[in-house]
Amino acid sequence: MPVRTVRAQPSILAAIALGGALGTPARYGVAQLVHDGAGSFPWATWWINVSGSLVLGIVLALVLERFPPTRYLRPFVATGFLGSYTTYSTFAVETDLLVKNGHVAVAVAYAVASLLAGFVAVWAGIWMARAVPLPRRGGT
Numbered sequence: 596m597p598v599r600t601v602r603a604q605p606s607i608l609a610a611i612a613l614g615g616a617l618g619t620p621a622r623y624g625v626a627q628l629v630h631d632g633a634g635s636f637p638w639a640t641w642w643i644n645v646s647g648s649l650v651l652g653i654v655l656a657l658v659l660e661r662f663p664p665t666r667y668l669r670p671f672v673a674t675g676f677l678g679s680y681t682t683y684s685t686f687a688v689e690t691d692l693l694v695k696n697g698h699v700a701v702a703v704a705y706a707v708a709s710l711l712a713g714f715v716a717v718w719a720g721i722w723m724a725r726a727v728p729l730p731r732r733g734g735t
Contacts, residue, residue: 614670615679616679618675626643636708637686650677651720654672656721
């Protein structure tokens with residue numbers, strides 16, 4: 596049986612790219628507002644990732660449960676914008692540098708706080724979106 600290859604459609608890739616082009620400067624802007632000292636808790640990245648988790652929960656709950664199906668909104672926001680706004684790589688590098696520079700307690704606190712706050716933020720975003728008095732998909 597032949598293997599069927601699924602290729603990304605150019606219009607969806609364009610939606611992702613546009614979202615990414617907007618998410619990256621948003622992350623940079625937040626990072627400029629929140630300053631961290633060497634060896635201290637990386638608040639800028641923490642706030643970026645937690646706020647991105649909150650928005651992801653809101654958007655996905657609204658898109659999947661409330662709004663009519665769309666081909667572009669989820670790739671634009673969830674994959675493009677939030678994918679470039681949030682940053683696992685910076686989180687990993689900052690944690691590694693904290694450990695390498697002898698700030699193990701700060702690194703562990705950062706890692707644990709990031710994971711817990713991220714999960715709580717997604718849950719809170721889903722809860723907030725479900726609390727909005729909009730009709731559910733399908734008119735129910």
